[in-house]
Amino acid sequence: METAARNSDVVRMLEEIGDLLEVKGEQNFRVNAYRKAARAIADLREDIGELYLAGRLREIPGVGEALEQKIAEFLETGRLGYLERLQAEFPPGLLTLLEVPGLGPRRARVLYETLKIESLPALEQAARSGQIRDLPGMGEKVEANILRELERLKQRSTRHPLEFGLSQARDLLAQLRRSAPVAQAAFAGSLRRMRDTIGDLDLLVVSSEPERVAEAFTRLPRVVDVLSHGPQRASVLLRGGLQADLRIVPAESWGAALQYFTGSKAHNVHLRELALRHGWTLNEYGLFDVKTGERLAGEDEDELYRRLGLQPIPPELREDQGEIEAALRGALPALVTLDDIRGDLHVHSDWTDGSAPLATMAAAAAARGYQYMAITDHTKSLGVARGLDEARVLEQRALVDRLNAELAPFRILLGTEMDIKRDGTLDLANEALDVMDYVSISVHSAMNQPREQMTERMLRAISNPYVTTLNHPRGRLLRRREAYEVDLERVIEAAAQRGVALEVNAQPERMDLDGFWARRAIQAGARLTISTDSHAPGQLDFMPLGVASARRGWATRRDVLNTLPLDELLDFLGARKAAARHARGLT
């Protein structure tokens, strides 16, 4: 049975209630209850409609009796009487005022009640005509800030790809080290958790002269605007629209500050509640006994976790998705690392749309310490890439064999990134697949098919027994293209059953699967590959991004195909091919 709403609809509904209650002046704990539940549902790995039908809504942390009833009503009817009554108390545009940084619920309410402002254009007009400076609690600066933020809002930049944030952060920290006395420096926030996109940069520094560091930070070359500036922290706007926040702490607080500013917010809140139950309090300066004020931890991050009775939790897991419970039991997974990766299984050459000869790509892979690399050039349907036909595959087979004789013990696997055609059939004949070592498949065309059609297409494609891996299964391109409409749960289930691996693609704008879906795949029993989809030698260095996504999916070494040493991988691929031949009646 289909319910009337999806998880994201429920999340939006609860957040709106929270916002409206806050504007109304309702007590904070009630407001936070709605927001906490919204967060939990946003991170949910199951369909909330199914949870409801199974009578399991109360299992969601933060959902009690009252919220269960409201969510049920919303799922059944697509509406919620309680929310509609709340909405009726305020004009529909009022909540858009909260999008302006510096405007919270109190000021939004004052603006509405005194000046009848209920939209951003009305806000701008009031600010321009100098009406806001006379309101209680506001003044000329608030008015000027509103105008400034409205301008910024008009050209608001969305979230940025992780790779861009990492390079910006590394540059900033290097510049800061050169221009001020910095004892330790690191980045925190979503950058350190390696989320696939980041909203801003969180930088952390230890210094005995914090004022000088903050000052130097605001004067770095790429800073275009200083948003706030104090002795312990400063926020700036960088060229290109990225915001960077710097925090300066004393050395004895380094670990606590690193923990605090790495987040996530939900993880931190959970951790603090845990501390409180011991009679301790946790802040960015350390872990303290509430009664005596004694410092229990703070200099070292791992020690902080251990003092709380937890295994140290890798930053990639800190999303309050069960990692704290697992760490309490000592049951955190041993996450896959870059060192575990034995080869790259998705690499292009100048035979199709890569920029370098096959031999160059192989040498670059070998230089990174890999035992193997799969060359996976495109196939004939992808005309723009001059994709290979069956005859060219045979030519490539010959070249690969020659190179392997020279490069041993390094091994090039002859592979393919074969197009899945719009009806789910594959681009090359089985005879061509039979001469290959590794077959991976991708959707590159008709990407806007309806959900049911795309799902059937992928299911049909992975049913070919020669197929080892489904590449970039969601097809999204950050900031450019949404994911395919597809029932990925069904595709993952089928892939798990057939032993088909799902790729974690490390291209910065792909990051596909991301951590969320990687974890889903592992839970379903599917195996992952982590590959770079390199089109030039330097792109092989994207591998850490893919490893990060897999780690965010709780992947261990054993969940990832290309952690296998060469001989074991060859055994695995050989067995698959034998089974494929058997299925075709060739044995």
Next chain:
DNA sequence: GCCGTTTTCGGCCCGACTGTTTTCAGTCG
């Protein structure tokens, strides 16, 4: 509104910065 090896009632994460105000509310992360 949620929740419980301190509690079924009485708690609920914590501090910096800004601006307006003369001791602190509002906002943010």
